[in-house]
Amino acid sequence: MHRPPSAATEVAEELAAVRPDLVARFTAELPGARAAVLSRLWRALAFEPLPWVESRERAGDGLVLRLRDGRRLTGPAADPYRTDAYVALIRLDEVGYDDPERLMTDLAVPRSSGFAAELGHSAASLALSRAAQRRAAGGAARENHPDEWPDSDREWERRVVDGHPYHPGCRARPGFSVAEQLAYGPEHGPVVGLGLVPVAAAEALVTGVWPRELRDGSRVLVPVHPWQAAHVLKVPCEPGLDGHPLMSLRTLAVPGGPHVKTALSARLTSSVRDISVASVAASAALSSLGEELAARTDGLLHVTRTLGAATAHSPDLAAVLRESPQGYGGPGEHVVPVAALATTELPGSPAWLAAFARLALAVGLRALELGVALEAHGQNLLVVLSATGAPLRLVYRDLGDIRVSPARLARHGIDAAGLPARIRTDEPAVLRRKLFGSLVGGALAATAGSGEALCKALEAAVPELPGTEDLVALRERPLPVKALTSMRTSPEGTGDLWTELPNPLRCG
Template identity: 70%
Template sequence: MHRSPTAEAEIADELAHVRSGLLPRYEAELPGARAAVLSRLWRGLAHDPLPWVVRREPGGEGLTLCLADGRRLHGPRPDPYATGAYVTVVRLGGADYDDPARLVTDLAVPHSASFAAEVGHSVASLALSRAAQEGHRPDEWPESDWAWEQRIVDGHPFHPTCRSRPGFSVAEQFAYGPEHRPVVELGLVPARAEECLVTGAWPRELRDGERVVLPVHPWQAEHVLKRTCEQRLSAHPLMSLRTLALPGGPHVKTSLSARLTSSVRDISLASVAASAVLSDFAEVPASRSDGLLHMTRTLGAAAAGSPDLAVVLRESPQSYAASGERVLPVAALATTALPRSPGWLADFARLALTVGLRLLELGVALEAHGQNLLVVLSPAGDPLRLVYRDLADIRVSPARLARHGITVPDLPSRMVTDDERTLRRKLFGSLVAGALAGTAGSGAALAQALEAAVPDLPPGPDLAALRADPLPTKALTLMRFSPRAGGDQWAELPSPLA
């Protein structure tokens, strides 16, 4: 077996100085973390349109990739909808690999070195995250919104860099990573109002006379803004790390100029400018969902001249829970026993597809992955309604909206399209290949849930496309092998409804 000790050893060395008692557990978690990341990587290698994979040859229980340089890469037959660590070793040439970072290095294709560093960091940080867990039972039901989000330890269920946090030391991962359950002290940075872009109703408690006070993530303050903050505000980090919950108050989305999974998490000035208009617009299609969907409102947004110092204040999804109900991100469902029931999973798929297809028909394609999409559960755990947050990546079709008498406001041009393929990719790639697949945990479970749910959905061209076409998904591995290519890139997965 090949090993890539760099990231793993660096984390171990830091951990020995920060929390030495955790070192044995960290080392014990490394094999499982390698397998978890290797499983995600193998999914991408097996399905993404990588230019140096010239042919894929299924055979028996495995799959062989024929590479442009004549080498052959062999692994198990992939389940593109499986979560967890089902791939423990693949074979490249004459060597076995259980370390995904070493495999990426030895593929020796363009951008291998940079991607291998991200993958190695993903393995090491995932082992660190798992080692620090005290555990929870699937029948435990947290009371706070942040406690649900902090149960999600492994990050993105299908991304090879699911836990990569380059630029974060071990101490900073413990201090800011939601799975470590810290309380984060946001800095408060005052700026003159005339130097700020402010939209929505900026709260009075975040004003100081003529100055606007912006919450800033402490990592951003130290590493990017290079400043200290005298005033602070206690908050709990949510699963995106840069968004935090104020106890009893709104969620605060901060700029964080670090690459987490695929993207640098800043907040563009265009997003700040459009936030209020977009929030008001989103309430219109939501109002036509027969009460099955709520959109969290953007309360205010501000930027002090740069995406490096910008913030969005958003309504907590808990606002939409009645007495006894709970609201949790779809990604957290896998930490409960609920998806293990085929009937429950079918009910949830039926609800999610009804809402997603209805909004798509109206002209709004949601980025409904497991982080943006939340579910309202009854006291008995039944899926009742959905809540959607973070409107920055939706797509809007003027032609479809016009058919339903809805006018498109002045939105950023990247959000507006009438291209049906783009609209369907946005919804199906995030909802079916993302949220539903991640909840189901396997292709067989996903197919069973969809087969039970789809006959109850209203017919239409979008549903027909979902049933007939391959399922689109973001080509997450290809995107990291081609970091200079702008925008999303896509792969096609075998349809679970085939």
């Protein structure tokens, strides 16, 4: 059967034209990148509610999936919290696959062809990201000590080379050429020039304080990512701000200034990265809620303020200005995105991991008790570390996708006025899955790196926390997490889908 060129072949050909010096390193990194994506895919196949999987059963040290059409998938026993590339081969009946794109193509299940292309792009982009690093991904960087750590937010975020720890599309950037990935990807360390699109003030929605330097008489100047300007808006932009891209790609740190979140209408992992008009309208109210929340957490939580937001009444042309989290670190302290903790030696200490889990759960559960379920994954959540690496406080950024309980807020005298309807719910299950799925199934699990390490950290941390009903649910029920592959292979418009993982507090 004729196969079209793989994503890896296409990337290698583009790379040969724009950065021929990286081709050999890209080729060397490709097997490891495929194993990383294959491991994430195997996690999804083993635990998500995929309609074409009939049953799953252990077979010695392995796992067998029986498909509804009679075929079988065979691979190693799956640890849903493990983050290393531990799956080298998956067998579909008697044929072995080390390439996730080929496996998904040959599975030929509903909506698999598009997802197969995403997997191939994810693996190829991951190999490109690793090839351009000054250090090998993982290994050497993990040996760094606090006195060798970066002193800037952009350098911390640059360390997160592999993207989402559990999403098979961890590095998929469809619509980005190789040249654009090199020019805009934070792991490549570029400086990105944001354009400025003028919008008549009467035709713009502005909340908060929009700075003087982003105004031109009666016009509001909206920062625009160059990819967005070229591919979506297709308009020339006046020269604007220089920024360093952060993990989300569309948010950039302006030296000496704020973080600028831009609209980027591309699907990265699961979501299209635009900025809705409703989110701009609600940004000031959400920022005020964040300040109120932080004031009630005994100094253990800071929430970055939204300084201003503007939109031309279009999700494709909007921007948000936020405080840099670095401002919440004191002398000698380090403010570290949780996703970057795995690049340090800290998670190798069970005592440190337990202390971090205790802090993160104490803050997350306190916020939930007050009525705010944070989406506290490794990108949104940062930790303030002492000069020796001890976890002291947390910093949270981007309140756009939290969930709030009006009833819980009211019990604590917190006003919910101005908060958008889509984030309001009093359903405990919805609130808990938002927090537990992101914090425990995301930030803590990825930092621990395995189910065994996560379990031990939680066992040490949980007994010291207040015994709320939310904590009881965390201890006694399966852990809800987003079904990331189901979301990518289901019909459009289904929104978030969820699955349940084995409770990480039960090591046996």
